[in-house]
Amino acid sequence: MRKKRRYLTATLPDGYVKTIGPTTDSFTHYWRIVAELGNGKTEVFWGHTRSEADARKKRAAAQDAARTRGWASYAFEIVALVEVPIEDA
Numbered sequence: 026m027r028k029k030r031r032y033l034t035a036t037l038p039d040g041y042v043k044t045i046g047p048t049t050d051s052f053t054h055y056w057r058i059v060a061e062l063g064n065g066k067t068e069v070f071w072g073h074t075r076s077e078a079d080a081r082k083k084r085a086a087a088q089d090a091a092r093t094r095g096w097a098s099y100a101f102e103i104v105a106l107v108e109v110p111i112e113d114a
Contacts, residue, residue, distance in 0.1 A: 058101050060094070
């Protein structure tokens with residue numbers, strides 16, 4: 026049986042909405058790092074994972090990146106993805 030194609034949507038606390046798809050992958054969580062650089066600029070890194078545990082592992086990588094790249098500060102967020110069938114999107 027073929028997997029059903031659908032969209033996955035993440036809504037972050039600041040109101041930002043990220044839509045992934047159409048996909049048949051089993052992603053469950055979306056993560057985002059918003060890094061403030063020393064020169065006042067901002068960089069955003071994001072991704073999606075197949076479990077919350079995998080997403081949490083990115084937090085340690087963010088701490089290492091902050092030290093290595095000299096970020097003034099950063100915010101790390103994880104949210105669950107919500108499935109939306111293609112017919113509804």
